[in-house]
Amino acid sequence: MNADLHAYVLLLLVGFLPNEVWRMLGLVFVRGIDEESAFFVWARAVATAVLAAVIAKILLFPPGLLAAVPMIVRVGAIAAGFAAFLLVRRSVFAGVAAGEVVLTFGAWLHAQ
Amino acid sequence: MPLVSADLPRAPGFSAGFRAAWRSVLAYVIIGTYIGIGALAHDFGFSVWWVMASTVLVWAGPAQVILITALAAGATPLETALAVSLSSVRLLPLVISLLPLLNHPRIRHRDLVLPAHFTAVSLWIEALRLLPAVPRELRVSFANGLGLSFMLAALAGTGFGYYLATSLPPWLTAGLLFLTPMSFLISTTRNCRFLVDWLALAFGLVLGPLLAWGKLELDILWAGLAAGSAAYGVHRLRGAFK
Numbered sequence: 001m002n003a004d005l006h007a008y009v010l011l012l013l014v015g016f017l018p019n020e021v022w023r024m025l026g027l028v029f030v031r032g033i034d035e036e037s038a039f040f041v042w043a044r045a046v047a048t049a050v051l052a053a054v055i056a057k058i059l060l061f062p063p064g065l066l067a068a069v070p071m072i073v074r075v076g077a078i079a080a081g082f083a084a085f086l087l088v089r090r091s092v093f094a095g096v097a098a099g100e101v102v103l104t105f106g107a108w109l110h111a112q
Numbered sequence: 113m114p115l116v117s118a119d120l121p122r123a124p125g126f127s128a129g130f131r132a133a134w135r136s137v138l139a140y141v142i143i144g145t146y147i148g149i150g151a152l153a154h155d156f157g158f159s160v161w162w163v164m165a166s167t168v169l170v171w172a173g174p175a176q177v178i179l180i181t182a183l184a185a186g187a188t189p190l191e192t193a194l195a196v197s198l199s200s201v202r203l204l205p206l207v208i209s210l211l212p213l214l215n216h217p218r219i220r221h222r223d224l225v226l227p228a229h230f231t232a233v234s235l236w237i238e239a240l241r242l243l244p245a246v247p248r249e250l251r252v253s254f255a256n257g258l259g260l261s262f263m264l265a266a267l268a269g270t271g272f273g274y275y276l277a278t279s280l281p282p283w284l285t286a287g288l289l290f291l292t293p294m295s296f297l298i299s300t301t302r303n304c305r306f307l308v309d310w311l312a313l314a315f316g317l318v319l320g321p322l323l324a325w326g327k328l329e330l331d332i333l334w335a336g337l338a339a340g341s342a343a344y345g346v347h348r349l350r351g352a353f354k
Binding site: 004007008010011012013014015016017018019020021022023024025026027029030031033034035037038039040041042043044045046047048049050051052053054055056057058059060061062063064065066068069074077078081082085090092093095096099100103104107108111 | 136137141158159162165166169170171172175176177179183189190192193194196197200201202203204205206207208209211212213215221224225228229231233236282283284285286287289290291292293294295296297298299300301302304308309311312313314315316317318319320321323324325331332333335336337338339340341343344347348
């Protein structure tokens with residue numbers, strides 16, 4: 001029970017708080033900001049770019065078992081998914097499904 | 113549970129947001145991603161309640177992965193807190209560029225605390241896409257409905273993953289990890305409306321791996337700041353020459 005409580009205290013102190021501080025800081029910053037302001041447009045561009053950087057980093061420096069999948073399969077899968085998205089009436093479902101099929105099939109083939 | 117307050121109507125916005133979430137591919141991407149996190153927590157010996165609590169409280173996939181692996185590896189609390197915090201800096205621009213969309217003359221600042229907590233990449237993407245069509249007075253409750261749905265999807269995934277942990281083949285685990293870049297790339301592309309959005313996306317895709325390859329500390333943050341500011345700069349210059 002004591003060890004159990006310890007795990008939850010750790011979750012609050014080293015998981016929740018250091019993570020949540022960014023959200024609360026954002027909450028402080030947005031006071032009085034409207035969506036026409038230059039600061040908002042800039043923040044949106046930074047958020048989009050951060051997301052793009054995360055995407056490209058996962059693809060080229062993949063975590064965990066994704067690293068065992070050859071680079072050519074990862075890049076091929078993302079290209080196939082993107083092509084399916086553009087071809088099938090800009091459907092996100094179609095794009096994700098196509099990319100996943102190529103990736104898992106490639107990973108399976110590579111493991112044989 | 114009474115959802116209607118004296119000030120603003122809430123129920124229509126909340127239920128519309130709640131339902132919209134399940135029509136988004138991201139709800140299913142979240143389930144897949146959190147299957148991976150549930151499995152990880154199981155492998156490292158955490159209880160299912162603990163990892164579910166981390167999903168509700170932390171609500172950021174990469175931070176949860178770091179928290180679980182760092183604690184299991186015996187890192188000190190300070191090291192763990194720092195690593196978690198560094199991975200979550202991206203939440204700051206997400207919150208700053210989302211909350212102004214929820215603003216409304218009759219909104220109290222504390223009404224934005226819950227949407228701020230729900231803010232993660234998934235909510236940011238879908239809120240930016242859907243909110244312009246939602247009446248202003250309903251936007252906070254819409255965002256809360258959307259966020260709650262996504263969190264429930266995550267909890268379902270966490271539970272599945274925890275109990276399925278030992279039976280996942282490696283190609284499926286690779287597929288789950290691939291869900292994030294695939295779905296984020298397509299959803300972000302779909303959300304691009306102005307030149308500044310396209311430039312931020314393109315610059316970030318190039319700079320991100322470059323800085324990661326250069327082994328720079330906080331590579332994602334610097335890449336985002338530089339690429340986003342460059343995109344914004346082009347946007348301003350173009351405006352000045354019009």
